[in-house]
Amino acid sequence: MLQKKWRMTNQRRVILEELRNSKEHLSADELYMRVKKKLPNVSISTIYRNLEELAEQGLIRKLGPQSIQKRFDANIQPHFHIRCVKCGRIDDVPFSMVSEVSQAIRKTTAMVEKITGYDVLGYHLEFLGICPECRKKEEKKERERNGR
Amino acid sequence: MLQKKWRMTNQRRVILEELRNSKEHLSADELYMRVKKKLPNVSISTIYRNLEELAEQGLIRKLGPQSIQKRFDANIQPHFHIRCVKCGRIDDVPFSMVSEVSQAIRKTTAMVEKITGYDVLGYHLEFLGICPECRKKEEKKERERNGR
DNA sequence: TTATTAATGATAACTATTTGCATTATAGTA
DNA sequence: TACTATAATGCAAATAGTTATCATTAATAA
Ligand SMILES: [Mn+2]
Ligand SMILES: [Mn+2]
Ligand SMILES: [Zn+2]
Ligand SMILES: [Zn+2]
Numbered sequence: 031m032l033q034k035k036w037r038m039t040n041q042r043r044v045i046l047e048e049l050r051n052s053k054e055h056l057s058a059d060e061l062y063m064r065v066k067k068k069l070p071n072v073s074i075s076t077i078y079r080n081l082e083e084l085a086e087q088g089l090i091r092k093l094g095p096q097s098i099q100k101r102f103d104a105n106i107q108p109h110f111h112i113r114c115v116k117c118g119r120i121d122d123v124p125f126s127m128v129s130e131v132s133q134a135i136r137k138t139t140a141m142v143e144k145i146t147g148y149d150v151l152g153y154h155l156e157f158l159g160i161c162p163e164c165r166k167k168e169e170k171k172e173r174e175r176n177g178r
Numbered sequence: 179m180l181q182k183k184w185r186m187t188n189q190r191r192v193i194l195e196e197l198r199n200s201k202e203h204l205s206a207d208e209l210y211m212r213v214k215k216k217l218p219n220v221s222i223s224t225i226y227r228n229l230e231e232l233a234e235q236g237l238i239r240k241l242g243p244q245s246i247q248k249r250f251d252a253n254i255q256p257h258f259h260i261r262c263v264k265c266g267r268i269d270d271v272p273f274s275m276v277s278e279v280s281q282a283i284r285k286t287t288a289m290v291e292k293i294t295g296y297d298v299l300g301y302h303l304e305f306l307g308i309c310p311e312c313r314k315k316e317e318k319k320e321r322e323r324n325g326r
Numbered sequence: 327t328t329a330t331t332a333a334t335g336a337t338a339a340c341t342a343t344t345t346g347c348a349t350t351a352t353a354g355t356a
Numbered sequence: 357t358a359c360t361a362t363a364a365t366g367c368a369a370a371t372a373g374t375t376a377t378c379a380t381t382a383a384t385a386a
Contacts, residue, residue: 037332037383050252055259055268057247058373073335078374080333081250091251093259093268098246098373099205099342102229103239104198111203111241112296120203120241121294127286134282135303138275146260146269148307155283155303159296185352185363206342221366226343228364246342247373 036087044068045080046089055093108132114161116168123157131155184235192216193228194237203241262309264316271305279303 048064049056056064062077085092097118110123125132132155139150160168196212197204204212210225233240245266258271273280280303287298308316 035332035384039333039383041334046252049250052252055249055251057249059247061250071335073337075336075375076334081248082375085250088254089252091254093249093251094245094247097242099207099242100229101203101205101241102197102209102233103203103241104194104200104237106236106239112290112294112298114296115299121296123290123294127289127293128283131279131282131286134279135276138279141275142260142271142305143307145275146271146305146307147310148260148262148269148305149313150260150305150307151263152307153303153305155301157290157294157296157298157301159291159294159298159300162295165297183353183363187352187364189365219366223344223367224365231364 041065041069041072041076042080042084044072045077046084049090110155110157112157112159114164115158116160116164119161119163121161128155189213189217189220189224190228190232192220193225194232197238258303258305260305260307262312263306264308264312267309267311269309276303 044065045061048061048068052064054060058074058077058081061081062072062074065072065077081090081092084090096115097113101120105122108125110125110128111120112123113120135153135155142148143150192213193209196209196216200209200212202208206225206229207222209229210220210222213220213225229238229240232238244263245261249268253270256273258273258276259268260271261268283301283303290296291298
């Protein structure tokens with residue numbers, strides 16, 4: 031498991047610092063503006079590279095979509111989804127299966143509104159996992175590694 | 179509330195048809211490939227325009243991220259988020275406030291795995307709403323409309 | 327101090343999506 | 357049916373966010 035060596039550069043330190051000093055959930059370009067005040071020559075690609083790296087190391091969290099492209103569903107009945115983190119495929123999770131979950135969520139709405147000050151309009155719940163096809167592929171790889 | 183007239187064009191009909199015929203959750207370009215087989219001259223921008231339009235009309239559902247850009251959080255403690263659908267701002271929802279929800283979700287994991295065939299790794303829960311600032315703006319607009 | 331190589335800055339490339347605009351075609355009306 | 361207003365289209369160019377390339381710099385360990 032030879033892992034590459036980790037260097038704490040000036041840029042990396044300031045990026046982490048600025049993100050930690052902010053109560054907001056900054057986007058790459060917002061963070062870029064702030065880091066530039068400390069390090070005027072910093073490049074936007076350094077911001078992106080470090081955000082990826084820091085998220086991979088578990089020092090920060092990447093919010094929102096991992097895949098960039100939108101998907102569409104002709105089934106407008108209430109149901110949930112599970113997305114494969116390997117290939118991006120999306121499958122259905124029937125509403126009935128998690129109706130207690132949505133009940134529990136609805137029960138918290140008033141409290142969430144009170145604490146956050148938002149008008150809560152709804153929520154978005156999505157499961158993440160590895161689809162059967164991707165699991166088979168991984169198992170095959172594993173077998174080849176061991177069996178060789 | 180003068181709303182513009184709705185025309186059921188050939189392209190729109192086929193786009194909806196193809197999405198309905200598919201059990202998958204198609205992306206714009208996947209759908210484009212399928213529609214092209216029926217309408218070889220169709221344009222990718224027609225696909226995009228119609229998906230937006232159909233979603234707005236409630237005939238289909240747009241999955242995944244509404245905002246395109248990623249955001250980052252230096253707080254790696256377990257907590258949830260609420261996103262303003264008007265301005266994209268993200269605020270925290272403390273874990274304690276929805277711990278029953280996450281308990282309920284964990285309880286369903288085995289069932290979700292059984293039905294979908296996925297290995298469930300986790301989930302993503304995000305509340306949607308209107309932030310205090312955007313509400314104020316809306317209220318002001320409303321007053322101006324009425325008061326005039 | 328020196329050698330190794332991770333990381334950087336500048337820029338080009340890329341992907342998904344949106345926009346501008348001249349042209350076409352739908353739906354309502356005569 | 358023919359006419360008309362304008363919604364919608366096809367094509368191309370533009371945009372946004374992000375990722376890749378590569379010569380150069382600088383952090384670490386010996
Ligand atoms: Mn679905
Ligand atoms: Mn947060
Ligand atoms: Zn998969
Ligand atoms: Zn807002």
